[in-house]
Amino acid sequence: MTLAIVLADPAAGLTTNAGERLADRLAGQWRRAGADDVRVAADLTELAALLAGATGPVLVSGADLVAHTAVLRQLATSPVGPTVALVLTDPPASGQVTVREERGQVVAVGDPEGATGVFGGALRVGRADLPALAAACAAAGSAGGPAVDRLLAELAACGPQIFAHRVRLLVARRVGTPAELAAADAAVGAVDEDKAELRLSVKERDDFFTTFFVSTWSPYVTKAAARLGLSPTGVTMISVAFAVAAAVLFGVGGRPALVAGGVLLYLGFVLDCVDGQLARYTRNFSAWGGWLDTMADRAKEYLVYAGLGYGATHAGVRYGWALAIAAMTLQTVRHMTDAWYGVLHDEAARRPRPAAGEAGGIGGKLNAASTKVQADTGSVSYWLKRTVVFPIGERWALIAVAAALFGPLVALCAVLIWGTLAFGYTGALRTLRARWMRVPVMTTVDAGLHRDDGRLARTLPVARDPLALAMIGAFGAAALLILALRVVQGGGELRGWVVPAGLLVLLGGALGSRATHAGPLDWLVPAVLRAGEYLFAIAVGVAGHAPAWLIFGYVFVLTLHHYDLTARLEKRQPAPPLHRATLGWEGRSLLLGIAAITGIVNIALATLGTYLLVVFVASVVLAWVLLPARARRTPVPVGGGDRSPG
Structure with a gap:
């Protein structure tokens, strides 16, 4: 059972135009966002008493938050981790608590240096972290700013891993005066909540091919799938069927079959994007769905390699199957390094940053350059960096086009050549950066x-x-x-x-x-x-x-x-x-x-x-x-x- 608690201070006296207390309106929004039980607590002592009976995740917010209900629902259902804090991109103002995040994790609270946003006044705490939340309530005291801000600072000090949930397209603001409340309400009313949620179903940052050749129209498919009542798992299964059909056509050979296989492979990739978009749009997340999506992606790709290997062999290529085996082996080893390099970065984000004198060397310079390029969204260097690593969208596009135009042999060779170059590039840079991080x-x-x-x-x-x-x-x-x-x-x-x-x-x-x-x-x-x-x-x-x-x-x-x-x-x-x-x-x-x-x-x-x-x-x-x-x-x-x- 999910418990939502609204801390009444410091905006308990603010009322909306309809005469409703802001704390009461926020409590109603938490109910619509999916909370099973909603309470209003006068202070952290009362909040700690409510935690004693909690049996599931706990949602905590201050009463000074004005936001779309969709923002609260997204925070409550965020799949990134058990404990998540709402983070706003507003420039820090007087009295606001700053946060610094790296790779989606909140790694510092209240430290203006290197701050990437401000605390939005709401957080979800997973059941395993409830003892830490209770300890934070006891340590937060009764002075020094809004209770929810003190609570986050103490919770971060207790050690739980806190992830960041950012607000895009929708509105979330913290208010302290009637004028600020009126302005925030006007901003909320000016946004079409459903349209914004549909746009938010698309990843904020994706690869070049996916961004410009899939995500430009896949939200319409996502909307249709939602209206038809399809689940993300159902869309995943349809995507698998398309990929299997493409693999069969690649194995059959002949120009019509190869072209049809390329088209089906592209459509299968579109559906592969739609299943995630549908999960985000409907907030239908599950560990099973995430696991199945990961496994289905790899199984589909390798079945396509099998189809290409069979087709090349029957077209007279002696080493068709050997190329397919090589492509599968290379891609799997690449993915294993990707997974553990991601763990490396997550672990590094939780550790103190190197001192200024320790940030030199080629590893430190590469780290700084990579961070700068990643921040320059939409630039040529940004897209080159995302494309050269040969992500799944580019792989499937290359296979579809090469197989349709030139046949299975060229498709497999192209995948191997680009994959090997990408592996060498990422392996060299990651090795240097890892030696610098020493985590x-x-x-x-x-x-x-x-x-x-x-x-x-x-x-x-x-x-x-x-x-x-x-x-x-x-x-x-x-x-x-x-x-x-x-x-x-x-x-x-x-x-x-x-x-x-x-x-x-x-x-x-x-x-x-x-x-x-x-x-x-x-x-x-x-x-x-x-x-x-x-x-x-x-x-x-x-x-x-x-x-x-x-x-x-x-x-x-x-x-x-x-x-x-x-x-x-x-x-x-x-x-x-x-x-x-x-x-x-x-x-x-x-x-x-x-x-x-x-x-x-x-x-x-x-x-x-x-x-x-x-x-x-x-x-x-x-x-x-x-x-x-x-x-x-x-x-x-x-x-x-x-x-x-x-």
């Missing part, structure tokens, strides 16, 4: 889980430098793959000791499992381990003369498992229920190595791939259907952990 991120999580270690890795002796060990293993797998390709192309067979030697080098990366991942570049460890496992599996398949489509299928199942882990990281979800049954990267590699030695590679790839797929599906059903149903039937005691997805 250990793998020490804040279960490193073994995100490394995807199995029982063997977790029991090996501790060794230093997990990144170096993982890189040696990945390079060993790459060398094994190159050797296998050369020998098999020449019509020969690998010597019996080669695969075991490659396996031993790869498994050396497991020695770093229990080491402290505190190095400035240790955020790369999960991606390097993914690269090593994929390359070794491909090498075993090549050495065992497995069909290319079977190798693709096995690596595809591995990517589903690893994207599940990454999506749970991004959505702040626990580990998959059956994670232990996936054997770990070293356990799977060991089984494939034994299969290569005994000459049953085809059987091993098919059996192990099928087993992992069954475990993945069973884990999904458990995590999103059976366990939540059981939790709903089990009463949760007051003060228990927060099960809500935020």
